[in-house]
Amino acid sequence: MEEARGSLEVLNKVFDNMFLKSSIFRNRDALRHDYIPNHLPHRENEIKYVGEVVAPLLLHNKASNLFIYGKPGTGKTAVIRFVFNALSKKANELRANIKCVLVNSRLEGSEYRILASISRQIGLSIPFTGLATAEVFRRIVNHIKANNLYLLVALDEIDVIVKKEGENLLYELSRINENFSSHRVSFIGISNEITFKQILDPRILSTLSEEELVFKPYSSDELFDILMERAREAFHNGVCDPSVIRYIAALSASEHGDARRALDLLRVSAETAERGGKREITVECVQEALRKIERDQVNEVIRTLPIQSKVLLISILKNLRNPSAQHTSGEIYTEYRSLVTNLGLESLTDRRLSSLLNELESAGIISSKIVNMGRYGRTKKYSLSVPQAHIVEALKEGDLLNGLLE
Ligand SMILES: Nc1ncnc2c1ncn2[C@@H]1O[C@H](COP(=O)(O)OP(=O)(O)O)[C@@H](O)[C@H]1O
Numbered sequence: 537m538e539e540a541r542g543s544l545e546v547l548n549k550v551f552d553n554m555f556l557k558s559s560i561f562r563n564r565d566a567l568r569h570d571y572i573p574n575h576l577p578h579r580e581n582e583i584k585y586v587g588e589v590v591a592p593l594l595l596h597n598k599a600s601n602l603f604i605y606g607k608p609g610t611g612k613t614a615v616i617r618f619v620f621n622a623l624s625k626k627a628n629e630l631r632a633n634i635k636c637v638l639v640n641s642r643l644e645g646s647e648y649r650i651l652a653s654i655s656r657q658i659g660l661s662i663p664f665t666g667l668a669t670a671e672v673f674r675r676i677v678n679h680i681k682a683n684n685l686y687l688l689v690a691l692d693e694i695d696v697i698v699k700k701e702g703e704n705l706l707y708e709l710s711r712i713n714e715n716f717s718s719h720r721v722s723f724i725g726i727s728n729e730i731t732f733k734q735i736l737d738p739r740i741l742s743t744l745s746e747e748e749l750v751f752k753p754y755s756s757d758e759l760f761d762i763l764m765e766r767a768r769e770a771f772h773n774g775v776c777d778p779s780v781i782r783y784i785a786a787l788s789a790s791e792h793g794d795a796r797r798a799l800d801l802l803r804v805s806a807e808t809a810e811r812g813g814k815r816e817i818t819v820e821c822v823q824e825a826l827r828k829i830e831r832d833q834v835n836e837v838i839r840t841l842p843i844q845s846k847v848l849l850i851s852i853l854k855n856l857r858n859p860s861a862q863h864t865s866g867e868i869y870t871e872y873r874s875l876v877t878n879l880g881l882e883s884l885t886d887r888r889l890s891s892l893l894n895e896l897e898s899a900g901i902i903s904s905k906i907v908n909m910g911r912y913g914r915t916k917k918y919s920l921s922v923p924q925a926h927i928v929e930a931l932k933e934g935d936l937l938n939g940l941l942e
């Protein structure tokens with residue numbers, strides 16, 4: 537009881553602190569992922585290009601379909617949102633009957649849900665499940681006819697759904713205008729994967745990518761401007777020195793050029809300063825934030841690994857702790873076999889294990905190099921790419937494997 541009251545007090549204090557004025561943040565929301573800044577530095581050309589492609593819609597003329605490629609965090613979604621907002625506003629002024637629809641294919645997760653989201657956004661309600669896709673299509677077509685609509689549909693992260701469910705939806709959508717006497721629906725496809733083109737059926741590709749636009753990763757200077765603008769919005773004066781922003785921008789540009797991750801680093805750095813009771817974000821705060829972000833990422837990857845991969849990872853840890861081991865795949869497999877037998881799990885083939893090792897490697901948890909073992913031929917040797925303590929910490933969150941790590 538005493539303890540319960542103690543906990544409640546602690547919790548109430550946490551809640552009360554929410555109302556205290558932050559010494560760091562003026563507007564926390566300015567660093568959120570869904571915040572739409574009213575200015576997007578270094579994307580003026582892209583905004584203009586997309587604007588030129590969609591402008592004919594204002595006269596109810598056909599707009600070319602456009603395909604946008606670019607690595608994550610290069611501003612693709614932000615630019616489309618920005619253009620859609622402006623286009624909708626202009627259309628209202630001109631009384632043009634345009635509807636802009638933005639659907640995130642990854643978040644929707646299935647073809648059906650993508651169609652349901654398009655429907656909802658044009659004012660047509662569709663049950664969550666139950667209808668055949670063809671029926672949803674028919675209703676959308678009828679709704680467009682009945683309301684005399686002109687649609688601009690942006691399919692964001694479209695590569696994800698094509699990989700998951702194939703090209704059917706894109707194929708159907710690319711032919712939707714055959715249902716109307718004049719051109720009614722234009723598309724903007726967006727892909728984080730530059731190589732997506734290569735997997736698409738050439739017929740679909742030629743319809744959907746009449747125009748193409750590639751977004752490049754941001755340079756250090758560009759990230760600096762983006763972060764500076766957000767920092768002005770997010771922080772009180774004097775909290776974040778430009779030299780700290782320079783540091784974050786340079787780090788982010790050399791690693792990835794991803795504005796989302798750069799903004800995350802700025803936010804976590806600010807939270808670190810806030811939690812430490814500081815009045816200023818320092819380079820040390822950034823370094824601590826980097827470690828925290830890396831730890832969280834490793835945690836997330838490891839926590840969600842399938843059990844066999846977890847056992848394999850533990851085998852690697854055990855092997856690395858053995859001073860006389862060479863850390864070869866063969867040794868790791870032997871370690872793995874003794875563990876799975878003890879656990880009563882199925883033992884996977886070497887081939888399967890080798891592909892699991894590749895997965896751990898592409899997730900950035902381990903790395904390998906090929907070494908020549910003299911008369912034993914060539915083999916791979918493994919090492920960890922992140923601190924051992926992080927891996928152990930993450931593995932320990934799953935109860936089953938606790939005992940194995942001792
Ligand atoms: N030029 C820019 N100016 C300001 N913020 C930007 C800019 N580019 C990207 N961002 C911000 O970075 C984050 C990621 O951008 P986003 O458009 O979602 O990238 P993508 O869709 O290419 O993955 C968003 O929070 C966005 O607001």
Ligand SMILES: [Mg+2]
Nearest residue numbers: 612613614692
């Ligand atoms: Mg995006």
